[in-house]
Amino acid sequence: MNMNELLLQERQSAISRKLQTHGRVLAAELAAEFGVSEDTVRRDLREMAAAGLCERVYGGALPISPAGGSxxxxxxxxxxxxxxxxxxxxxxxxxxxxxxxxxxxxxxxxxxxxxxxxxxxxxxxxxxxxxxxxxxxxxxxxxxxxxxxxxxxxxxxxxxxxxxxxxxxxxxxxxxxxxxxxxxxxxxxxxxxxxxxxxxxxxxxxxxxxxxxxxxxxxxxxxxxxxxxxxxxxxxxxxxxxxxxxxxxxxxxxxxxxxx
Known part of the structure; x- marks a missing residue:
């Protein structure tokens, strides 16, 4: 695993923890915290949403609802x-x-x-x-x-x-x-x-x-x-x-x- 992949996993793990703790996350705040561009954060959020780990909303993301099943x-x-x-x-x-x-x-x-x-x-x-x-x-x-x-x-x-x-x-x-x-x-x-x-x-x-x-x-x-x-x-x-x-x-x- 190269350094870029490691940093990507660390960012996405941190985002997942924030979603569980605080609910909504904002791309601008995450970019400032991680020292990366908002485009990088938005790409992270898109990948997480595609994996079913969050739901993209304007400006950031929300946790996936717990309501599922019959x-x-x-x-x-x-x-x-x-x-x-x-x-x-x-x-x-x-x-x-x-x-x-x-x-x-x-x-x-x-x-x-x-x-x-x-x-x-x-x-x-x-x-x-x-x-x-x-x-x-x-x-x-x-x-x-x-x-x-x-x-x-x-x-x-x-x-x-x-x-x-x-x-x-x-x-x-x-x-x-x-x-x-x-x-x-x-x-x-x-x-x-x-x-x-x-x-x-x-x-x-x-x-x-x-x-x-x-x-x-x-x-x-x-x-x-x-x-x-x-x-x-x-x-x-x-x-x-x-x-x-x-x-x-x-x-x-x-x-x-x-x-x-």
Missing amino acids: LNHRAGIARDRKQSLAAAAVSQIVPGSTVFFDAGSTNLAIATALPIDMTLTAVTNAPAIAAALIEKAAVQVILIGGLIDWQVGGAIGAKAMRDMESLSPDLCILGACGIDLAAGVTVFGFEDAEFKRFAASRSRHVLVAATSDKFGTTAPHGVVAASQCQCLVVERDTDGAMLAQYRDLGCKTIVADPAA
């Missing part, structure tokens, strides 16, 4: 934390309204946590969420159809878009793989992002409930800007200074009670 797999991860988020999110649902539940493990927890007597028209593209809702006699369930994506756990694509086109929910409970002030809400799948974006555009309000490890991370496909999330339901350990920036954008923040 819906059933994700539903079994951090179950208690998602139940706490669900209890807080339910408080934001108005009885008698029409709510779209996007496919997602936290959204499945929200559907499960709905009071048995809450009157609601619930729309979802996720069969697992529909199954949880149909157990609640006061909830009228509308299931969006189409090809079910195994990883998303819901219907996406042309048929799902056509079904969604006839609906105007009061609230969209949007699934997210990553959330960042600059990148906004992001997900791993291109068609999933298209459907989510359309569902959000059809809805009067957007709510996102997410575990703290999703903040400051990103996935390849953008859904909506952070400013388009009227309400964020977060865990108590989510960075307070960062949440203040979301509030400056007009996002209401609800902190979940871990005891819930």
Whole structure:
């Protein structure tokens, strides 16, 4: 291994450590720290992104979102934390309204946590969420159809878009793989992002409930800007200074009670 290759590995290892510790890294700051050009740093970040080690964003990079795997797999991860988020999110649902539940493990927890007597028209593209809702006699369930994506756990694509086109929910409970002030809400799948974006555009309000490890991370496909999330339901350990920036954008923040 020559010296240039060694220096390259050392830089990229240092960048990986910074991403894990601090989240977003900026090319200009890294260039000054390493004593190299910004072009060199940008090349490092491109190589790291191609290897799946980070996600390139304007001016730097973000860590890859931890949210991956099938819906059933994700539903079994951090179950208690998602139940706490669900209890807080339910408080934001108005009885008698029409709510779209996007496919997602936290959204499945929200559907499960709905009071048995809450009157609601619930729309979802996720069969697992529909199954949880149909157990609640006061909830009228509308299931969006189409090809079910195994990883998303819901219907996406042309048929799902056509079904969604006839609906105007009061609230969209949007699934997210990553959330960042600059990148906004992001997900791993291109068609999933298209459907989510359309569902959000059809809805009067957007709510996102997410575990703290999703903040400051990103996935390849953008859904909506952070400013388009009227309400964020977060865990108590989510960075307070960062949440203040979301509030400056007009996002209401609800902190979940871990005891819930």
